[in-house]
Every structure is written in structure tokens, then in C-alpha cells.
Amino acid sequence: MNWDEQLFAVLDDLEQQAEALYGAERDAELADRSRAEYASVTLASRLMASLDRDVALSLRGVGRVEGTLQRVGTGWALLQGAGGDWVVHLDAVSGVAGASPRSTPEVAWSPLTRLGLGSALRRLGEAQEQCLLHLRDGGRLEGRVRRVGADFAEVEVAPERVELIAFAALAAIQSR
Known part of the structure; x- marks a missing residue:
């Protein structure tokens, strides 16, 4: 594997990690919103x-x-x-x-x-x-x-x- 393939592999790996972190953060935010909305249900x-x-x-x-x-x-x-x-x-x-x-x-x-x-x-x-x-x-x-x-x-x-x-x-x- 040459250096540009290694660089792209590292960048792809970083991008996948960033997407996973964003997804986890978004799931937590949606759960918080859901709890906050349900608090208004009578x-x-x-x-x-x-x-x-x-x-x-x-x-x-x-x-x-x-x-x-x-x-x-x-x-x-x-x-x-x-x-x-x-x-x-x-x-x-x-x-x-x-x-x-x-x-x-x-x-x-x-x-x-x-x-x-x-x-x-x-x-x-x-x-x-x-x-x-x-x-x-x-x-x-x-x-x-x-x-x-x-x-x-x-x-x-x-x-x-x-x-x-x-x-x-x-x-x-x-x-x-």
C-alpha cells in the first residue's frame, strides 16, 4: 500500500469515527428531547x-x-x-x-x-x-x-x- 492509499485509509477511518460520535450524540439529544416533550403530557x-x-x-x-x-x-x-x-x-x-x-x-x-x-x-x-x-x-x-x-x-x-x-x-x- 502506497502513502496516498494509507492517507485515504486513515481519513476514511477518522470520518467513520466522527460519524459514529455524531450518531451517539444525536441519539442522546433525541432521548433528552423526548423526555422533555413527554413532561408536558397531561x-x-x-x-x-x-x-x-x-x-x-x-x-x-x-x-x-x-x-x-x-x-x-x-x-x-x-x-x-x-x-x-x-x-x-x-x-x-x-x-x-x-x-x-x-x-x-x-x-x-x-x-x-x-x-x-x-x-x-x-x-x-x-x-x-x-x-x-x-x-x-x-x-x-x-x-x-x-x-x-x-x-x-x-x-x-x-x-x-x-x-x-x-x-x-x-x-x-x-x-x-
């Missing part, structure tokens, strides 16, 4: 991608609730199960099984899905449905939602007996 966006799937939600004060995920809104989800429909306060969710591995970013949500928990409770009130309210402390309250404020619901538990329930205390509402 539980609600994972649930939004799980619409029409059978899921199991673990709720503080309630336990495990299973059913088909019908709707997701800002701070709440609607689950259709064997025991009726459940309006679930997402702040009470401690775990989810059966969710899609994907997520739907909030910018892609319909304007209707941006309605909060109060809107879902107002719909129950308009329907005059008898409901079972499950509280995060494990308590239960049966009645009809009458009016909904900014952060509470007015529930008629008996004729002429009304209780105010703070959204912060609410885990889920099960329609009867």
Missing part, C-alpha cells in the same frame, strides 16, 4: 386519546371504577359502566388502567371539551337525575343537583334539604 390528554376504550380508573375515596370512556373535558371525564354513568373529577384520579399509549394535545381538542366540571354537573341538574355523589373522604351523598356555582354544587338530598358540595371534595358522581 393525564387529560392521555385520556382524550383513550376515548371509546374500556378503562379502569382508581379514585380516591371510591376505589376502582370500570367502563367505556365517553368524554373528557377540562378537569373531568365521563365513564359509561355497568353501574351507570360516572362523571369523574380528574383531580380524584390516582391511577388509570387500559389507557391508550398515545396522547391528544389540548390544542387539538374541540372547544366543547374545554368545558369544566361545572358544565357537566349543570347537565345533570337540567336532567333532574337522581345521583350518588362520591366524596374523596369516602363519604356518599344521594340527591339531585339543583344549581352549580363556580366551585361547588347545590344538592337536594331530601325535600327542602339542600347541601353544598365543594368540587374539591368531589371524587365522582354516579347517575342512577
